[in-house]
Amino acid sequence: MTLFLRRSVPRNLYDTVSEDSAAVVISQYSSSFGVASRLLAEPVRTQVRNIYALVRVADEIVDNPSPDLAREARERMLTWLLEDVRHALVAGYSANLVVHAFARTALSVGIEDDVVEPFFASMRMDLDTTTHTPATFDRYVYGSAEVVGLMCLRAFVAAPDGPADPAAAYDALSPGARRLGAAFQKLNFLRDLADDHDLLHRTYFPGLDPDRFCDADRDRILDDIDADLAAASAVVPELPPSSRRAVSAAHATFAELSSRLRRTSAQEIRRSRVRVPTAVKLRIAAGAVYGGRS
Numbered sequence: 001m002t003l004f005l006r007r008s009v010p011r012n013l014y015d016t017v018s019e020d021s022a023a024v025v026i027s028q029y030s031s032s033f034g035v036a037s038r039l040l041a042e043p044v045r046t047q048v049r050n051i052y053a054l055v056r057v058a059d060e061i062v063d064n065p066s067p068d069l070a071r072e073a074r075e076r077m078l079t080w081l082l083e084d085v086r087h088a089l090v091a092g093y094s095a096n097l098v099v100h101a102f103a104r105t106a107l108s109v110g111i112e113d114d115v116v117e118p119f120f121a122s123m124r125m126d127l128d129t130t131t132h133t134p135a136t137f138d139r140y141v142y143g144s145a146e147v148v149g150l151m152c153l154r155a156f157v158a159a160p161d162g163p164a165d166p167a168a169a170y171d172a173l174s175p176g177a178r179r180l181g182a183a184f185q186k187l188n189f190l191r192d193l194a195d196d197h198d199l200l201h202r203t204y205f206p207g208l209d210p211d212r213f214c215d216a217d218r219d220r221i222l223d224d225i226d227a228d229l230a231a232a233s234a235v236v237p238e239l240p241p242s243s244r245r246a247v248s249a250a251h252a253t254f255a256e257l258s259s260r261l262r263r264t265s266a267q268e269i270r271r272s273r274v275r276v277p278t279a280v281k282l283r284i285a286a287g288a289v290y291g292g293r294s
Contacts, residue, residue, distance in 0.1 A: 015104055019046055021097040022053035029056045035281045036250040039288060041242035047109060047155040050101040055148055057081065057098050058119070062126040065199055071127055078127075082120045086113065109158040110166075111151050118143035131203045140204070141182050149181030150174060156243040163240070176235030180251060183228035187257050190221055191274045215266045222262050229255055249288035253281055 026033055026049050033052060037045055061077045081099070088094040088103035089112070105111065122143030129136060153173055156162065163169040189196065189204040196202045197210040208217060229251065236248050256276050264274050 014100070018097040018100040018104070019050060022050045022101040025053040025056050025098060029060075035278075035285055036246050036253065039246035039249055039285060041159070041161075043108075044155050044159050044242050047105040048152050050098075050105040051111075051148065051151045051155070053098045054085070054102040055119070058123045062123050063200065074127055075124070078120060078123055082116070085116055089113070089116075105155065106151075109154040111154050115147040115150050118147050126202070130201055132206050134206045137204065137206050141185050142178075145181040145185035146178035147181075149177035152243075153177040156239055156247075159240050159242040161240045161242050169238075173235050173238060176232045179228040180232035180247070180254075183225050183232060183254055183258075184250075186221065186225045186228070187254055187261070190218070190225070190261055190269065191257070194270055194272070210270065213266050213270050218261065218264075218266045218269060222258055225258055226255075229258065245288045249285045252284045252288065256280060256284065 023046075026037075030052070037049060040048060058078065058081060061074050061081070081096075084094050084096055084099045085102065088099050089106055092103060092107055094100040094103055106116075120143075122140045125136070125140050125143075129140070132140060153170060157166040157169045157173070193210055193213065196204065203210055205217075205221060208221075233251060236244060236251060239247055253276055257274065260276065261269065261274050268274075
C-alpha cells in the first residue's frame with residue numbers, strides 16, 4: 001500500500017501568481033480540459049490544473065515543431081525541468097511558476113517521484129523513438145498518460161470530501177485511473193495520426209503503417225480503447241463528489257470521441273482531426289451535473 005506523505009502548504013502571493021500562471025497555460029493549450037475541469041470542486045480544480053500545466057510545458061518541449069529547437073536543446077530542457085521539479089518537491093519552491101504550482105499540489109496530496117520520473121522518461125522517448133514496439137508503446141502510455149491519471153487521483157482522494165482512508169482508496173481506484181488515462185492517450189494518438197506522422201514523424205501504434213491505415217486498423221484500435229473506457233467507468237461512481245462529475249463528463253466525452261472516430265472512415269482520420277463539438281461537450285457536462293447529484 002502506498003503511504004500518503006502530505007505536507008501542509010501555506011499560501012502566499014507567489015503561490016497565487018504561480019497557480020494563476022498554470023491556469024493561463026491550460027486555458028491556452030486545452031479547450032477540452034476547461035469544460036470538464038469546471039465541474040471539479042475546489043481545491044481539486046486548482047490542483048488538477050496545476051498538474052496538467054506541468055504536463056503541457058513538458059509536451060511543448062518535445063512537440064514544438066520549430067526546427068531551431070534542436071534535439072540536444074530539448075533534452076537539456078527536459079533534464080532541467082525534471083531537476084527543478086525534484087528540487088521543488090523537497091524545497092517547496094521553484095522560480096519556474098508552473099513548477100512551483102505543481103509542487104504545491106504534489107506536496108499537498110502526496111505526488112512523489114515514483115510517478116514524476118516515468119512521465120519524464122516518456123517525454124524523453126519522444127526525442128528519439130519514431131516507431132514503437134508493443135513493449136515501448138506500453139511503457140510510453142504508462143508514463144505519458146496513466147501516471148497523470150494517478151497524479152489526479154491523488155488529488156481526488158485527498159479532497160475534503162474524500163474517503164476516510166485515502167491510501168486504501170487510491171490503491172483500489174488506481175487501475176481505473178490508469179485505464180482512463182490510457183484511453184485518453186490512445187484516442188489522441190488516433191485522431192492525431194496525420195500530424196504525428198507527417199509533422200512530428202512519429203508512429204505510436206505498434207505495427208501500424210499510417211500510409212496503409214484502413215478501417216480494420218481503426219476498429220482494432222478503438223476496440224482496445226473501448227475496453228479501457230469500460231474498465232474506467234466501473235470506478236467513477238466510487239470517486240468523491242468533488243471530482244466524480246468532472247471525471248464522468250471526461251469519460252463521456254472520450255466515449256463520444258471514440259464513437260465519432262468509429263463512424264469516420266480511415267481515410268478521413270488520416271487527413272483531418274476528428275473533434276467533439278463544444279455544444280456536445282457542454283451537453284455532456286450538463287448530463288454529468290444532473291445525472292451525478294448525490
